[in-house]
Amino acid sequence: MHVDALWTRVNLATFEAGDGYGTIADAAIAVRDGRIAWRGPRAALPRGLKATRRYDGNGCWLTPGLIDCHTHLVWAGSRAHEFEQRLQGASYAAIAAAGGGIRATVQATRAASEAQLLAQSARRLRQLLAEGVTTVEIKSGYGLDLASETRLLQVARRLGERHPVHVVTSFLGAHALPPEPADADAYIDALCAMLPQLQAQQLIDAVDAYGESLAFSPPQVARLFDAAQRLGLPLKLHADQLSDQGGAALAARYHALSADHLEYSSEDGVRALAAAGTVAVLLPGAYYFLRETHLPPVAWLRRHRVPIAIATDCNPGTSPCTSPLLMLNMACTLFGLTPAEALAGMTCHAAQALGLGDDRGRLAVGLRADFALWAVDHPVELAYALGGRPCVGRMVDGLPVDA
Secondary structure (H helix, E strand, O other): OOEEEEEEEEEEEEOOOOOOOOEEEEEEEEOOOOEEEEEHHHHHOOOOEEEEEEOOOOOOOEEEEEEEOOOOOOOOOOOHHHHHHHOOOOOOOHHHHHOOHHHHHHHHHHHHHHHHHHHHHHHHHHHHOOOEEEEEEOOOOOOOOHHHHHHHHHHHHHHHHOOOOEEEEEEEEEEOOOOOOOOHHHHHHHHHHHHHHHHHHOOEEEEEEEEEOOOHHHHHHHHHHHHHOOOOOOEEEEOOOOOOHHHHHHHHHOOOEEEEEOOOOOHHHHHHHHHHOEEEEEEEHHHHHHOOOOOHHHHHHHOOOOOEOOOOOOOOEEEEOOHHHHHHHHHHOOOOOOHHHHHHHHHHHHHOOOOOOOOOOOOOOOOOOOOEEOOOOHHHHHOOOOOEEEEEEEEEEEEEOOO
């Protein structure tokens, strides 16, 4: 057996054994053609195995590369002043009604050059990569017209071309009404017309929407989703973040890849997610930053066996976070997940939330060889330590890369 690369003296967290980490101590893992060709105890290495390149893991832990399955990474400007306003008692809804919020970022983003957007977004991306991310989802949604949304999606694609990371894009034109006077129903019609143009340019991997009382109603989201489904595009939904709008059930009705936020989802909504196979993406950064007090229904998600993913929700208004490891800690301390559940939420379940569960997110033969190498004694430390940077290596498609 000949392989391109072989790592030895590593401990593996495979996420292949159901509950827990799927640990293989003192292990080895082999890669051929960018895929995992073999993995198991080092003592069980196949006889005669030959490797073009060999790597010594020095007893570190190897996990699937982290997957940040919900970000709004491409934007310009700052909303730090809104943070101050909220500390003084203003609500997110009141700030948005006064012209702040998403619309403020839209104005700054439209005014920025492509070079500025690339530079600012690359800086944020590099911080994610330094903490073990090998796949990142990037949403549009700060353009809100065809030209601007196209530019944001093009920047997202270029980030993937220029950096050692896999980029998955989501079209979030239904993020808010644009600054120009617009009727919500007419704007949904405009978004439906944008879809085939963006798809023809291969700029979108999924379609997302913000279903909320201050954004778009369930019937409006449904019209957009109908148009996306006619084009064969997968769906995602910002659901039940600030109120129970039936978003979880709506996402399930369309067999969406994921329903994200879910703080106010009902148990009926959770049951619908389970029946549809839709992943629940929890976003502890936004919960923390908005000082929310209504917890997402973790007990119901567990009871009904809905896969739980975790993401940074990196965005300028409600989660200006570029630390996936901090999100692991917050998922445990704020939402009560175990460290193993949290790490599964940024590996195997995050892959499912992007429709990539059969391609990455686990250390299994045949899957993509995207790894993160950690100088820790046990994976629990990834959710435990605040401010640490224990990632000592990333491999994308089986090749070591710099952050």
